[in-house]
Amino acid sequence: MKRFICLFVFFLCSFVLMAQNTIYVSTEGEKEEKGTREAPFRTIEAALKHVAGLAGKDTVYIHVNSGLYLLDKTIRIEKTPAVPIVIEGDERQKPVISGAIALTSWEKTSQGWWKTHIDEVERYGLKVEQLYVNGERAIRARTPDEGWFLVEDANETVHYKGTGRSPEYSTQRIQAKPEDLKSLKGLSAEEINNTMVMCYHNWDNTRKYLSYAVPDSGYFFLNGKGMQSWNSIRKGSRFILENYKQAMTTEGEWFLEASGDLYYIPREGEKIEASVGYAPILSTLLSIQGGKEHPVQAITFRNLSFEHSGYVMPETGDDPAQAAAPVGAAIHLDYADNILFENCEIKHTGNYAIWFRKGCTNCKLEHSYLTDLGAGGVKIGEYKTPDPNYLTRNIVVNNNIIQKTGFVFPCGAGVIIFHSPDNKVTHNEISDLLYSGVSVGWVWGYGTSYAVNNKIAYNHIHHIGWGKLSDMGAVYTLGVSPGTHIHHNTIHHIYSYDYGGWGLYTDEGSTHIVLEDNLVYGCKSGGFHQHYGKENILRNNIFAFNHYQQLQFTRVEEHRSFSFISNIILMDHGVYLDGAWDKAEMEMDNNCYWDLRKDSVPHFLTYSFKDWKKLKDKHSIVQDPGFKDPYRLDFRFKKQNVIRKIGFKPFDYTEAGVYGDEAWKQKARLPKEREEQFNRIVKEREKTVSSLFE
Numbered sequence: 235m236k237r238f239i240c241l242f243v244f245f246l247c248s249f250v251l252m253a254q255n256t257i258y259v260s261t262e263g264e265k266e267e268k269g270t271r272e273a274p275f276r277t278i279e280a281a282l283k284h285v286a287g288l289a290g291k292d293t294v295y296i297h298v299n300s301g302l303y304l305l306d307k308t309i310r311i312e313k314t315p316a317v318p319i320v321i322e323g324d325e326r327q328k329p330v331i332s333g334a335i336a337l338t339s340w341e342k343t344s345q346g347w348w349k350t351h352i353d354e355v356e357r358y359g360l361k362v363e364q365l366y367v368n369g370e371r372a373i374r375a376r377t378p379d380e381g382w383f384l385v386e387d388a389n390e391t392v393h394y395k396g397t398g399r400s401p402e403y404s405t406q407r408i409q410a411k412p413e414d415l416k417s418l419k420g421l422s423a424e425e426i427n428n429t430m431v432m433c434y435h436n437w438d439n440t441r442k443y444l445s446y447a448v449p450d451s452g453y454f455f456l457n458g459k460g461m462q463s464w465n466s467i468r469k470g471s472r473f474i475l476e477n478y479k480q481a482m483t484t485e486g487e488w489f490l491e492a493s494g495d496l497y498y499i500p501r502e503g504e505k506i507e508a509s510v511g512y513a514p515i516l517s518t519l520l521s522i523q524g525g526k527e528h529p530v531q532a533i534t535f536r537n538l539s540f541e542h543s544g545y546v547m548p549e550t551g552d553d554p555a556q557a558a559a560p561v562g563a564a565i566h567l568d569y570a571d572n573i574l575f576e577n578c579e580i581k582h583t584g585n586y587a588i589w590f591r592k593g594c595t596n597c598k599l600e601h602s603y604l605t606d607l608g609a610g611g612v613k614i615g616e617y618k619t620p621d622p623n624y625l626t627r628n629i630v631v632n633n634n635i636i637q638k639t640g641f642v643f644p645c646g647a648g649v650i651i652f653h654s655p656d657n658k659v660t661h662n663e664i665s666d667l668l669y670s671g672v673s674v675g676w677v678w679g680y681g682t683s684y685a686v687n688n689k690i691a692y693n694h695i696h697h698i699g700w701g702k703l704s705d706m707g708a709v710y711t712l713g714v715s716p717g718t719h720i721h722h723n724t725i726h727h728i729y730s731y732d733y734g735g736w737g738l739y740t741d742e743g744s745t746h747i748v749l750e751d752n753l754v755y756g757c758k759s760g761g762f763h764q765h766y767g768k769e770n771i772l773r774n775n776i777f778a779f780n781h782y783q784q785l786q787f788t789r790v791e792e793h794r795s796f797s798f799i800s801n802i803i804l805m806d807h808g809v810y811l812d813g814a815w816d817k818a819e820m821e822m823d824n825n826c827y828w829d830l831r832k833d834s835v836p837h838f839l840t841y842s843f844k845d846w847k848k849l850k851d852k853h854s855i856v857q858d859p860g861f862k863d864p865y866r867l868d869f870r871f872k873k874q875n876v877i878r879k880i881g882f883k884p885f886d887y888t889e890a891g892v893y894g895d896e897a898w899k900q901k902a903r904l905p906k907e908r909e910e911q912f913n914r915i916v917k918e919r920e921k922t923v924s925s926l927f928e
Contacts, residue, residue: 255294257281261301274299278309278321278331285315293318298538300327304336306515311522314531322536328579333516333564334366334542337496340506347482348498348506352513356494361546363477364584364608364642365488365496366512368504371582371606371641375481375489382434382472383414386452390461400553401460405445406467412452417480419449425478428492430547431456434472435465435554436732437669437705438645442551459553514544514584517562524569526593526624534574540564545584545608545642557650557673558609558643559617563589569624573597584608584642592616593624601894603901604636610646611636611664615654615685617676625684627656633892635902640668644702647710648695652676653684655717663892663902664695668702670739671695671725675712679743680768687717694891697727697904699758701915704732707739707763708754714768716746724890727909728757729916736763736786737777740770740796747771753869753887755779756926758916760786760812761803770796774883776869778804779926783812790817797821800881802859806830807924811838815850822850824880826859855879865925 257269263276275281281296288294294317309331323329340348354360365372387409396402408431418426426447431454433440440461447454461467475481479489479497488498498511519540524530543564555561563586567573571594579602580587587604590597591613604611611634615626636648648664650673651657664671672690677683695708708725711718725737735758738749744767752775754761761777764770766789777784784803787795795818803810803825810827816839827836827843836856838846843856860876862868871877871884892902913927 255292257284257294257296258299259296260299261303277303282311282315285317285319286313288316290317293320296321298323298329300324300329302330302332302336304332304334305519308516308518309520311530311533312524314524314528315533318532320534320536321538322534323538325537325577328537328539330539330541331519332512332542333519333544334512334514337511337513340498340509342506343497346499348500348509350496350511352490352494352496354494354515355490355492360515362490362513362515362544363546364514364544365498366542366582367498368509370486370501372488372498372511373484373486374476375478375487376474376476377417377481377483378474379484382474383410385467385469385471385473386410387469388467388471392460400462403458404460406456406461407453408456408467408473409453410473412450415447415449415452415454418447418475418478421478421480429478430476432474432476433467434644434703434731436734437703438465438554438556438558439643440467440552440554441547443549456551458550462554465554512542512582514542517544517546517585518564518566519543520565522567522570522573524593526569529569529571529593529595530573531571534576535578536576537578539579539581541579541582543583543585552643556645557647557669558586558645559650559652561585561609561643561646563587563613565589567591567594567597569593570597571595575599575602578602579604581605581607586613586646587611589613590615590626590629592620592626594626594629596628598630598632599634600630600632601898602634604634605638606641607639607646608642610639610643610648610650610667610669612649613652614650614657615652615676617652620653620684622684626654629654629657631657631659631662633661633894635663635892637663637666637904639666640702644668647671647673648698649673651685651688655684655686655688658689658691659693660689661692661891661893662694664693665697665904666908667698668700669698670706670710671698671708673710673712674718675715675744677713677743680714680745681743683713683715685713685718686715688715689718690720690723692722692890693724694902695723695725697909697912699729699731699735700912701729701731701919704730705734706730707736707741708757709737710739710741711744711747712741713743714745718747720747720749721751722885722887722890723752724887725752725754726756727912729912730758733759734763735759737761737780738763738772738775740764740767743767744770750774751885752776753778753890755867756924758782760784763787764796765789766791767795768793771799772796772801773799774885775801776804776887777801778864778869779806779924780808781920781924782808784808784810785812787811787813787815787818790814791819793819795820798825800824802826802877802882804828804830804859804861804864807922809837815839816841820850823853825851825854826876826880826882827854827856828858853880
């Protein structure tokens, strides 16, 4: 009884203390702001300003009441508060911190469209390039509505070469089919100049305004930085046209005139009197900007929803950049330590969700939902060469859902680590992306790299690519990376436009990376590909049902490229190997190969298995590994007598992905109709497919 009373008193005191240290923010805050429950602050900035004047050691809680907070400027935190701070909302009904203006006054037009007016566009020249209506991203008027057009021919006139790898200034003349440009007919010179073209390259995109067009002849011109030789616009390149009124033909499309009049074609079921649009006016909603010697420290953000960040293309356009590296984020941190984002949402963005950029240490993003993103999810470190004394490091990205990315920049990655060591990317659900799931490293080749000792583990990465870009991996690595460990990930359904839809992809210079205990299946170009690298280790992985080949290797070098030990390779389509495996310096042994096709004869490149074992795989076997039901994706073992022969150790692949309550796990699951849509894309483009896609 005495113990019960003591506990009761303890919790009562804790509750009273917390109440004394709680400041309130509400959309209903009045001018007489005191931060109390009865007289709350109206903005988070006001609460932060109040906290800056406090003294003490106890944590101060800023409670943000549920509601919609429309920002007119970015929330900026530049100094460490005098006390630790927790900024939190209601877990069940998160307050929305929005970077948009709300559009509620719609009227119908004679075409059946809706129309509203944004005064700030007319008066101040506000640029708006994204729009969200009733919680859904609207589509800026484009043609074609689905897919793309193809370039017939392209040539470039260089006006100034400069000293870089690409010309500093040039003009590109792009030839298309005249019928593909017919919607440009009748546009004024100003309308042509406001029309954007987006070109798809292998692994990135060019976005530029048209400088001139001759629709009847089927060509248009672009000005600016010259084309990259490795990703140029050429015959067969794909493009779309965007941002002109004549392209409005489909439900969900919109167009904004310079006058401020915005037109929208409503989707089925939308009611004009109940519809709300959000036009972003801010690219960054929250900016934490500490100093090199005085980082911002000890702030927790919990149960908040950050929504509606925008991206505005510069007049010079967006030149192609892998993973949309220069693109900013809705939440941006420089020189920050011990900052935690927990149970937050970041959605409806024109850019990335969050960027731990310069000098960030010991920060975490946990149990958060990132979706409907203009580029990608999480960026860690700097893409430019950093000051080695102030590297971003020890960032944890754990138990998050990252879905539906690439609406503005298709080449955005789910999580990308640039020049940054010692990070952990674990237990995330990463799906419905157009490019790589997790990307690690930012040095092409064997030069010094800071991206070392990174852990990529227990992630569920699936349904990426969607046939839009090429040269991608569910987990993609670059450069020398000792200590980097990629393990216990479940990877599947990776489909590129052309070559390069891989599961595990060790690209240029990947060195001293360990990849083990991963399950990889249903990838277009193979479960594993090494372009070139040194002394990587692949062991105890399962590669199954990959399409063209199960494993791929490209560049032969004088050193040992990798070790491939105790892996299981199962297939019913394609071939085991592609590339110069027979010529490479690599250790390859104790693997199990099995083809489910009846009467199949195992071949390794041009070799029979008997002859292959004279070159590689001396102790490997061709034998059914004994999975319980692989076509139903049950990769447990009926018996372990076969896998014991190769030293394979079973691992629990079901542990990959998010953890927690059932509602959180359910939120992570891709809708069945979306999975079926992915399979349809694969079957429409391939003559034959694995039974996995049936």
